[in-house]
Amino acid sequence: MSSLSGKTALVTGGSRGIGAAIALRLAQEGADVAITYVRGEDAAREVVAKIEATGRRGFAIRADAADAGDAAGAVERAADDLGGLDILVNNAGAGVIGPLESLSLADVDRVLAVNVRAAFLASQAAAARLPRGGRIVSIGSCMAKLVPGPGGTLYATSKAALIGLTKALARELGERGVTANLVHPGPIDTDMNPADGPYAAGQAADTALGRYGSAAEVASMVAYLVGDEAAYVTGAELSVDGGHAA
Ligand code: NDP
Secondary structure: OOOOOOOEEEEOOOOOHHHHHHHHHHHHOOOEEEEEEOOOHHHHHHHHHHHHHOOOOEEEEEOOOOOHHHHHHHHHHHHHHHOOOOEEEEOOOOOOOOOHHHOOHHHHHHHHHHHHHHHHHHHHHHHOOOOOOOEEEEEOOHHHOOOOOOOOHHHHHHHHHHHHHHHHHHHHHHHHOOEEEEEEEOOEOOOOOOOOOOOHHHHHHOOOOOOOEOHHHHHHHHHHHHOHHHOOOOOOEEEEOOOOOO
């Protein structure tokens, strides 16, 4: 029997990149998986087809994490359609990097809405549904631990907020046997941060391993955290960053 057999999961921002890799990995481990997306309908459909090819149920929900109603509503829909919810992965994120003076109020509002408020609201909605043994995993960033240069004020602020959310969720939900953890990826080769992009060489050099990571390497950590073997891990920050913070 697969380790997540009979479980149900929602992965926000699951149409591409790290979220798509997590969704697929959870399905390979036996879970039925819903994903959200905002623009990439075709990409979302492809991920759902890959989930279904594992023999598990998959479906996509168009839900903009920048919208408060969508952020909570996606959890309700996933739980209703899947017949319950065991696992929430808060993955959808906006990466706005730039000099402090260049960041507009609209940037601030959008990044905080997607990276922080949506994770809060989805966790709140999920907490009302998760059974004993339920799991919340959020995707932070190595920038919450170490900011290697200028340009990261807004993004690092948003990702550092998830540390507080995760610890407080762990305390609030621990009595019910529900865990909450935070995964900090280092530079990972995705559309958001391509390994052949203009800033890639510097980011690779900032890691101890001297390379980008893959979305599958992050998914591997998430698969561990949502499984039975991680039942005593909660309120923790786990880095999958090639030693970026070392
Ligand atoms: P990508 O840009 O490659 O993919 C983002 C995914 O999130 C897509 O599925 C996209 O959907 C979805 N998404 C984006 N905005 C929204 C929104 N407002 N509402 C719903 N879904 C949305 O990003 P990554 O895979 O690289 O990043 C995933 C997470 O990992 C983010 O939280 C990011 O901050 C974090 N991270 C990434 C790192 C990296 O180096 N790549 C490093 C550290 C952290 P659609 O296809 O519809 O656009």
